[in-house]
Every structure is written in structure tokens, then in C-alpha cells.
Amino acid sequence: MALDWQQYPADLTYDELFAADGTPRRAAAALVDHLRGKSAEELEQHRLAAELAIRVMGISFTVYTEGQNVDRAWPFDIIPRVIDSREWMRTAEGLRQRARALNHFIADIYADQRILKAGVVPPEVLADSVNFRPQCVGHRPPGDLWAHICGSDLVRDGNGTLFVLEDNLRVPSGVSYMVENRMISKRVFPELFKAINILPVDDYATHLFETLADLSPRQGDDPTIVLLTPGIYNSAYFEHAWLAQQMGIELVIGPDLYVDSDDCLYMRTVDGATRVDVVYRRVDDLFIDPEAFREDSMLGVRGLMRAWLKGKVAIANAPGAGVADDKVIYSYVPEMIKYYLGEDAKLPNVPSFRCMDRKECDHVIANLDKLVVKPANESGGYGMLIGPRSTADERAHFADLIRANPRNYMAQPTLSLSTAPILMADGSVEPRHLDLRPFILSRAGHEDVTMGGLTRVAMVRGSLVVNSSQGGGAKDTWVVDSGGNA
Numbered sequence: 001m002a003l004d005w006q007q008y009p010a011d012l013t014y015d016e017l018f019a020a021d022g023t024p025r026r027a028a029a030a031l032v033d034h035l036r037g038k039s040a041e042e043l044e045q046h047r048l049a050a051e052l053a054i055r056v057m058g059i060s061f062t063v064y065t066e067g068q069n070v071d072r073a074w075p076f077d078i079i080p081r082v083i084d085s086r087e088w089m090r091t092a093e094g095l096r097q098r099a100r101a102l103n104h105f106i107a108d109i110y111a112d113q114r115i116l117k118a119g120v121v122p123p124e125v126l127a128d129s130v131n132f133r134p135q136c137v138g139h140r141p142p143g144d145l146w147a148h149i150c151g152s153d154l155v156r157d158g159n160g161t162l163f164v165l166e167d168n169l170r171v172p173s174g175v176s177y178m179v180e181n182r183m184i185s186k187r188v189f190p191e192l193f194k195a196i197n198i199l200p201v202d203d204y205a206t207h208l209f210e211t212l213a214d215l216s217p218r219q220g221d222d223p224t225i226v227l228l229t230p231g232i233y234n235s236a237y238f239e240h241a242w243l244a245q246q247m248g249i250e251l252v253i254g255p256d257l258y259v260d261s262d263d264c265l266y267m268r269t270v271d272g273a274t275r276v277d278v279v280y281r282r283v284d285d286l287f288i289d290p291e292a293f294r295e296d297s298m299l300g301v302r303g304l305m306r307a308w309l310k311g312k313v314a315i316a317n318a319p320g321a322g323v324a325d326d327k328v329i330y331s332y333v334p335e336m337i338k339y340y341l342g343e344d345a346k347l348p349n350v351p352s353f354r355c356m357d358r359k360e361c362d363h364v365i366a367n368l369d370k371l372v373v374k375p376a377n378e379s380g381g382y383g384m385l386i387g388p389r390s391t392a393d394e395r396a397h398f399a400d401l402i403r404a405n406p407r408n409y410m411a412q413p414t415l416s417l418s419t420a421p422i423l424m425a426d427g428s429v430e431p432r433h434l435d436l437r438p439f440i441l442s443r444a445g446h447e448d449v450t451m452g453g454l455t456r457v458a459m460v461r462g463s464l465v466v467n468s469s470q471g472g473g474a475k476d477t478w479v480v481d482s483g484g485n486a
Helices: 028-037 040-057 085-109 123-127 175-188 188-193 204-213 237-247 304-309 332-340 358-366 392-404
Strands: 061-065 068-073 076-084 147-154 162-168 223-229 250-252 255-260 265-269 272-274 278-281 312-316 371-375 409-413 417-421 431-436 439-443 447-448 454-457 473-480
Touching: 028 076, 028 188, 028 473, 040 068, 040 076, 040 175, 076 085, 076 175, 076 417, 076 431, 085 147, 085 162, 085 332, 085 439, 085 447, 123 255, 175 188, 175 204, 175 237, 175 454, 204 223, 204 237, 204 278, 204 312, 204 439, 223 237, 237 250, 255 304, 278 431, 304 312, 358 392, 417 454, 417 473
Parallel strands: 076 473, 223 250, 223 278, 278 312
Antiparallel strands: 061 068, 147 162, 147 431, 147 439, 255 265, 265 272, 371 409, 417 431, 431 454, 439 447, 454 473
């Protein structure tokens, strides 16, 4: 029996593949036609082929649960999400604009703090920021670039508008899964990659390497670049190892490195010490250097901050960049764009309520059953309240948390997130909500944006939680040049 799209309810909200009248969107038409010709048995074979590829390729992720680390196979749905290339080019320009403004903001915050003096961002937002690093004040990394790698999460509402949900500038993860999703997709649908102009994501590692090499303090030499990982028990270790392998650089842990009396960073090798020029760190600020931050850290390198401040080594993302990875500061990004660039934001934020504002805080507490409440600096979907799905006890608990520390919370309305079909075990298709994490690489003078990004999808019907650590799955994202208007 062939796949029956007639039973697919695409009119509940904006669907990524189908218009409200049930016809495929222009960029998705070839994919839908191709799937329509498949029998349930053929689709099941495709699904099994994807599962086999995931096992053979060793694609996994780690979930922390009840004090244990559980390594799980990557949950992947074979039906890709499709975005028209013309829409994506406009979106990418908005992401570039955003990355430029965020880098201006971080550079300003550790220098003159003009945006605070101008009253665009209230000083108390910075005063209570847990990711502001006084050790970075007065330092100027090359090009005043602090956030070299940014992952901004996008969601689409029921009207089809793309919103920025949050910006990830500390150690944004997920890009390896974006590329691996594409590898799986090519194995499942090789014929479609010949028939459709699907824009590539496979070149990310090359762009990342070039971005990192640009940071080397010893220009003209062949830079030594390393990826600093917390180790095998970190939930993103698969990605750390994958990126190092793809770029052909060393994957290191703290004890592999040391800072010598010349304030340069060295790597221990079987051939002796090798000077390191660039560290792509996947370790949080507070753990990268026990001399500068947490004395008990076993993950970092003593003296690394000293070497960085003296310009002997580059670090990406720069220490302190996480000051902009704050969901309260996120709410000011449109104002930052206006202030630093003199432009209106090309991508809107999700409307946000700042609990540090007394009036907005009262509104949030009075409407907890209608809002999503987020702590300023959590990630992975932890610590949130999804109001419409919460209990009275949970709302009372969050009201107490907000009153105790209003600076730490902001709230947003629950959008009617867009959907895309996923393939069920019985061969049918059902809509699931999803988001998108594109990645922006910033270099002096320009920014590279991935063609699409990592699409995360809620595997449970009606759920808005897409994080892998919370049971979400993933899809390949196809940016398709359909040759028409978006």
C-alpha cells in the first residue's frame, strides 16, 4: 500500500511540506511526489536502512538521567524538512546581522560599555549576569571578534513567520548531527539528490577550520589547532571527536596541554612539546583554567587565560562570550542591532517578558498557565515551565522562583509551532512540531551561515519539546533551489 498523504492533517498549523489546502509547497513538491510513489514496505526498508547507517556510523548522543550517562543511538526521521532557498537567503542575512550585533555587544561590554551608558540595555542586566567575566575587561581579541561560532534557534509560528528563539554562544553544539543527518539522507534517497538541487552542508568542517586558522596569533605559519573536550563522559563527546577528525586537528583534554614560563600554550606529544596557536574549546568558561576561574577544575589548563590575555594563543569562542548567551540579554538583541548597526532586525525575536521589570513580572506570574518560562542561563530544555502543560503545584513553584530572583527569568507566549510529517512504524505519517538550529561562523569582515541547520523534532504528538536530551529526534534539513518565488 502506498503512502496516503490524504490522511495527513496539514491544516492544524503551518506545515513545512504542505500548504493549508493540502498541496505540497513548491520546494517540497518533488519530495512529496517521490514519497507518494513508495509503498509502506519500501518506506520501512528506508527506515531500517537509516537505522543501520546510524549504527554503522556510530552516531550517538548521551543523556544524563538519574545520575547515569546513557549513550543512545541518534533518533532520526527519514522524511526531511524542506525550505525554499529564496526564503533561506533572506533568513541567512538576518542571522549574519544578528551575529554582527552580538559581537559588537560583547566587545562593547568588555570595553567602554557604551550601550549601557546610552540606556539601551539597563546596567542591572549586566550587573547580575552570571556569564560576565571580569577577567576579560579591557581585553581585545583580534578583530574584536568574541563569538566565532553561534547557533541561533529558529521557530516558525502558525502564520509561517520565522522567529529567533534564542542564541547559543558559549559552546553551541549539534552541528555534527546536521552533517551526519545529510549523510544518512543521501544513503536513503540517493536518487533525490540527483533530481533536486539541495544545497550542501557537508563543507562545514572546512569553513570551521578556516575560521579557526584565521585566529592564529602566528599569521603566516601553519597553525596548530586543537579541540579541547571535557572528555568521553560529556554528552557532546561524539561531536567533539567528529569535528576534530573532520578538521584533521588534535582532540585533547586538559592534561594534554600546559602553559610554560613564556606564557605560550604547548601540547604534549610523543615527539615532544608542540606550541598550540588556537584552541577550539568545548569546555565552559569556569572550567577552562583553574588559575583564573574554578580552582577545583580538572578539565582545563592552568594559565590558559594568561596565555590568551597576552595574545599567545587564540580561544574560540572567546572566554566571556557567554555574556550574550543569556535569555534576558537575548530579548535586547533587536535594540542592539539598531544601536550598533543602525538597522532594523531582519529576523524578529519571539515576544518576551522580562521578569526583572516589575510590571512584566506581575503579568508573567498572573499568566503562568499561558506562558513558557525560561531561566536565563539553562540549556537543553532544562529548568523550563511550559505553562499550558503544567500543574498548579508546578506553577506555584515557579512563581516562588521568579519572585526570589526575577533577573533570572523571562517568559514567552507558546507559539503554535510549525509541523512536518514523520514516518510512523505502521507506515503512516503524522505531524510533529520542530525547530531549527543554523550555525553562523564569524570571521573578520564576513559571516558564513550553514545552508539550513539542525532540525530537531518532537517525537511525541502535540509535544513542543524538541531537545534530544528530552526525548526529541532529528530530521535532515533540505534548502532547495526550486527556481521559483518563495
